[in-house]
Amino acid sequence: MSRLTAFGPDFPFDHTAWVTHPAGTGTIPRDMLGTEVAVIGAGAAGIIAGIELMRLGLRPVIHESAEFGGRLRSRVFEGTDGIVAELGGMRFPVSSSGFYHYLDLAGCRTRPFPNPLSAAAGSTVIDLEGETHFARSLADLPPLYAEIARAYDAALAGQAHFPELQAAIRARDRARIKDLWDPLVSAWDERTFYDFVAHSEAFQRLGFRHREVFGQVGFGTGGWDSDFPNSMLEILRVNLLGLDDDQRFVEGGVQQMLRRLWQAPIPSAHWPEGTSLASLNGGATRSRVTRLARAGEAIRLTDQWGNETDYAAVLATCQTHLLTTAIEVEEALFGQKLWMALDRTRYMQAAKTFVLVDRPFWKDIDPATGRPVMSMTLTDRLTRGTYFFDNGPGRPAVICLSYSWMTDALKVLPLSDERRVELALQALSKIYPGVDIASHIRGRPVCVSWEADENFLGAFKGALPGHYRYNHRIYGHFMQAGLPAAERGLFLAGDGVSWTPAWVEGAVQTALNAVWGIMTHLGGAAPAANPGPGDLYPEWGPLRLPD
Structure with a gap:
């Protein structure tokens, strides 16, 4: 059986295969080599996009408002030799093939994460309503817990064609994925996670206590009641792509991955051997961005000290609502439909x-x-x-x-x-x-x-019922050829732009989408032997629901 990776289901494109293909991701016109492109944010999306833009021969200029690493933030305890607290991302599913490609490039090591009932945890205690249970596996818990696990599996199989859909994802069968997934999008856009659980035949046979315990303890990484109001489509993606399974912890902290990539020499179509993102940026990121505006065909970026620079393209990887609060963005840079989507994006605490x-x-x-x-x-x-x-x-x-x-x-x-x-x-x-x-x-x-x-x-986006159309607008914004000229050149990336918020793989994939978008915006193209995400998007992109 093929390995499960985060392939789709909304847009079944293999981003890892694209960036590792021997033909490369693409080329840009000779007169564009060395062109500066601004990247807002030194988190996973920003650094990974910077590396791939650099490979193309562009000059990524990284702006960071505060702390390098974004939500891959590892805080070292004072006085220790690198012992960390993982404040953001701390457990990374092995199905995140794009993330692990860059983790391997950085030379980082991982070990199993100590999730509940996992071998890495050794043992688990569940304490609900003052009653405590000790367990090393599900079999050690009272029958109620096994009943909940079976009920959720049955609900997925009965309502979501789960085994068939996951098998199609494993097989990279685009047509089959779309045949099974797109009808769920149409039917479930306005369905909450709780509605899915409460109205499944399997859970209806049980009762409220089972739903309550499911919310408190959940499956995989723990309780899910905080996600009960969220769109069921979002939860189903997590299940389908194995994002809540087989997770690993980065030894020494995940933030080191981005610091190593920042310093790593990257082979490039233009820059001399040994050039790194750090060296292209003079060894330090630029300051906080406060304003973005149109300047002819360029985007004018203003930093917190009043410095103005015109860029051929700008990639914003910050949380999307910062584009309506922390950064003054000229209104004409986005269409009103996209502004609505940015404003309505909901983030969880x-x-x-x-x-x-x-x-x-x-x-x-x-x-x-x-x-x-x-x-x-x-x-x-x-x-x-x-x-x-x-x-x-x-x-x-x-x-x-x-x-x-x-x-x-x-x-x-x-x-x-x-x-x-x-x-x-x-x-x-x-x-x-x-x-x-x-x-x-x-x-x-x-x-x-x-x-x-x-x-x-x-912390991360949590899409509500009815938010699919908003996510579609933001995710697909890298496809800019059909936009008015005034709305081209400013790109978006980050896990909040993706279909899988809270998972770094979404940041990786949207960063690579943006790289393709910037490459084509500057007149470049992917090779015929290795078409990029935008080349296949018209045929295999996410289902568009009517407004």
């Missing part, structure tokens, strides 16, 4: 609380039970999800005391880091009354609330 501890003490065996004193923990308490990271013998360890979304994340939004830790310890003391976690904590905690960061104002 997320908060994490990390502490450094002296050692992986949670592996100590309780003589009374014969079990580890603590385990990966899912609960309805304030912490929601608690994860443990062993960094090896003789090194401090890390605990993510709490990872929460939406309402649970907002509960701690105004609180100090220390208070967040106190509340998390209080919650965990109810589950592990005999364990003194505080005695093992070292240094200062590391916390994040993405909605409080002015450069993000939210």
